[in-house]
Amino acid sequence: MATRRMFSKEVMDSDIFIDMTTNAKLLYVYLNLNADDEGFISNPKAVARFTGLEVESIKELEKNGFIIPFDTGVIVVTHWYMHNQIRKDRAKKTMHLNELSKVELQNKKYTKK
Template sequence: MAERRMFAKSIIDSDLFLDMPISSQCLYFHLGIRADDDGFVNNPKKIAKMINANDDDMRILFAKKFIITFASGVIVISHWRVHNYIQKDRYKPTTFHQEKAVLGTDTNNVYTLDTECVQVGYAGKVRLG
C-alpha cells in the first residue's frame, strides 16, 4: 500500500462534504489514507474504532455516496479515481476482484454500481429515537 494519498479539493470543498459532521469528514480522510490503489478498504470498522468514529459517521458517508459498501464488509471510496491517479509502474491491483467487478465509473470518473442485483448497504446497528 502506498504511503501517500491525495484528496481533490473539488470533492472536499463541496457543500455536500462540508455539511457532514467533522467526525464523518475525519473518517473519510482516514479511510482514504488506508485504501489500496483502487480505493478499497477491507477494515472500515477497525479504522472507525481507531479514530473513535461511530456507526452514524459510516452511515452518513454511505448515504451521501462518498463510499460504496459491500456485503463482504469491504468498502470503496466512490471518488477514488478523482482523488488519486497511480502510475502504472507503482500500481498494485486490488485483491477484491468480485467487488471491483460490479463497479463502473460515471462520466466524472466516480465509482458506481453496475448492477442492481448486488447486496449492498452499511450493515451497522440502526438506532431509533
C-alpha cells in the first residue's frame, strides 16, 4: 500500500463536500489515508473510532456519494482515482475482489454496477 495520498480540489472544494459536517469531512480524509491502492477500506468503523470521530459520519458520506458501502462492511472511496494516481508497477491490487466486481470505474469515479 502506498504511503502518500493526494486529494483533488475538484472534489474537496465542491459545494456538496463543503456542506457536510466537519466530522464527515475529516473522516473522509482518514478513510482516504487508510484505503488500499484501489480505494477500498475493510474497517471504516475502526478508522472512525481510532480518530475519535462518529461512526454515523459514514452514513453522511454514503448519502452524499463519497463512499460506496458493501454488505461485508467494506467501503470504497467513490472518487479514489480522481484523488490518486499510483504507478502500476507500485500499486498493490485490492484483496476485496468480490466488492470490486460490484463497482465499475467511469471517468475516474466508482459507481455501483
